[in-house]
Amino acid sequence: MTKSALKPLLLSAAVASALAVLAAPAYALEAKISGQVNRAIMHADDGSNSEIFHVDNDHSSTRFRFVGSEDIGSGLKAGIVWEVEYQSNDSDQVTLVGAPGKSDTGTTFGERKMEVFFAGAFGQVTLGQGDGAMNGGIEVDLSGTQVIGYAGIGDLGGAIGFGGNSALTLRKVINQQDFESRYDRLRYDSPKLGPLTISISTGSSNSSTAAQNGLDIQEYGIWYSSNLGAAGTLAFAVGFSTKDLDTVTPGSGGDQETTGGSISWLHPSGWNVTFAISNVQNDAGKDSDFNYLKVGYKTGKHAFSADFGMGDDQVAVGDEAKHFGVQYVFAPNQAVDLYAGYKTLSLDRAGGVTFDDINILTVGSRIKF
């Protein structure tokens, strides 16, 4: 047999083998719907204006999820995740300026995940809109109070600006810089290597602003979670992401690189501590930093915590934004959280420019249906 005839024959044999595997009888198909509603009352005061808002708590937004999976033979599982959030008056969109009386951002219907996955002994490959490899890497937290306070300080009142200035909102001056969030990507997660998982992803950013849309992204990182027995529970993540700012507009500015991680330790006594740090290096602009520390205590169905966060140079060089907050969560069962939190934020700028503090008090509940 000649070489020219052998190659298509081998290719045909390979395709036939693959089809034989894929055509194996299907096993254990299951499709489910789940979701949650998270509503809160939020009082915000920027020193000049104050308002009471009825909001959807963006720490863990109202959403529903449709998941399905099937064993497809040869030790493989295939599945889909379709998750959508549906928020009325998003807590990080309400403002204290504009029409008097009330700021109503309306109802937003937002994509979160629309992905397919294949899992087996090799790990998992996921394709579609969903978490980048390091999404949440700055937010690892075992305190039990994430629903009302965590490194994502801008999720409550994120659109409220110091001095009423929309260029100096909480989300802009003290952002946790949690890598690249969710976007259209191909992601690979290794099988568990003891307590470790290695994750990588590559894809293209989604953004409502043209300059930030369609940018090439790569992310790499490690996730760790372990039960240490008498020493408690430890979880951390550390990683790196790079976003090519030239993808859409050549010559606009090179890369934006984010490095960071977070670590959280829960002692059997209930005391816990969480630390997070992130650094952004931006070829097109300036570098910026974020640091976060939380100390908490869990006992039975109750969780308490206090946290401190700092954002440096995030809007302009010399900016120093600080956050201090206290949180409480009561979880009578796994489906229900009742929570309350208070936080105060300050901003100092170069040249001694200061503003009135922003204070936010929030009370609410999240229920999984």
Added chain:
Amino acid sequence: MGAREALMSVLLAAALAACSGTPFEYHSQREIPAGPGLLTGESGAWVVFSDKKVKADPPPATAQSAAGEAAGDPGAELREFQEFRDFRRWKDTAKDTPEFREFQDWREWKAYRSWKERQPQ
């Protein structure tokens, strides 16, 4: 040493120090909570479709296999072996899922029931 290098060093040191731990599945509290739901009950989700019950109810096939085996049908033994291999595949892919934990609980309950039946009245 910059912030990046310091963070990497601390986390790598923590990883090395904690290598003796047993893995657990970290679940961010910002995601939909694991476990039961208020309306969905123990499963935490409305099952739109599942053929797991069909696959888990092999009595007709098993009965046929057993009957066939008793009658000297070699095909019945092969079918039973195939079902065993299906079970093993499911076990490999279902670790850490609620279904697997329910299976473990069911085994424990069976052992408990056997023990109870052996107890003097």
